[in-house]
Amino acid sequence: MGESPADLVAPRPVLSHEVIHAGKVFDLVGDVVDLGESQVLREYVAHPGAVAVIALDDDDQVLLLSQYRHPVRSVLWEPPAGLRDVPDEELVLAAARELAEEADLVAGAWWRLVDFYTTPGGSDERIRIFLARDLRPVADGDRFTRTDEEAAMVPQWVPLDDAVDAALSGRLHSPTAVTGVLAAAAARARGWSTLEPA
Structure with missing residues (x-):
């Protein structure tokens, strides 16, 4: 072999x-x-690249956000995510910024979960997905004002096993959601031994 x-x-x-x-x-x-x-x-x-965050609470529920994505004319369930649009920003800091801006959350523990190219035949976009735990809310006075499509996002906590079922049954289509929840479930099945500290 x-x-x-x-x-x-x-x-x-x-x-x-x-x-x-x-x-x-x-x-x-x-x-x-x-x-x-x-x-x-x-x-x-x-493409400048992007980061995404699989935020898991103490009950292994993953946070997904609904967001309208015009190119596919659909509202997709996605983890908090965003562009690498701040020059020289470390990836984990970009992920922490996106988690605060999109989900009003701060994480006390971070790991690299998985990296992938979204469409390597047509784009150089690369996404790193982080696992974030030890979550707490952003202070009310420090919350980000969301605009455009982000203003209409709806958060939902979903048991990780249910999110895996949604990905495998074709109910989730966002690549960060599908890749992220499957990677998190695989890491959990291995006792989190595959995670790398961020």
């Missing part, structure tokens, strides 16, 4: 790079890439 598979960072030479469209949050770019046997044009979304 061979070794366990592991992704390998192995960039190919980029012969040219063009910003096709500069957007507010991310850009559409085109690279001419030398694959050795051929040169190909690959267009993709250049």
Whole structure:
């Protein structure tokens, strides 16, 4: 039996790079890439990356938030999450900021849960999901004022096993929710031994 598979960072030479469209949050770019046997044009979304938080309370309930996502014309249940849009901000600090802003929560314990690319054939977006525990509310005077789609978010605490059932039955479609709750359940099944301190 061979070794366990592991992704390998192995960039190919980029012969040219063009910003096709500069957007507010991310850009559409085109690279001419030398694959050795051929040169190909690959267009993709250049994305700043994001973080997400699986917040678990003392009863192993996970916090999910409903949020309208216009590209898919749906209200999705998602964990607190957000863009890496503060220059040089550590990932765990970005996650803590998003947890406070979107869920009015502060966590006393943080671990790296899982990393993934959302759509590696069409975007370079990478998301790190953290597990947060030892939760307490943000003080009333320090709460963030949510706007736009975030203003309508509804929080719901869901038993982790029920969230896993929702992911496996196709009732959840957000990649951070599906990946996060399955990763949390797998980590719990291993006695949390796979977690890395943040």
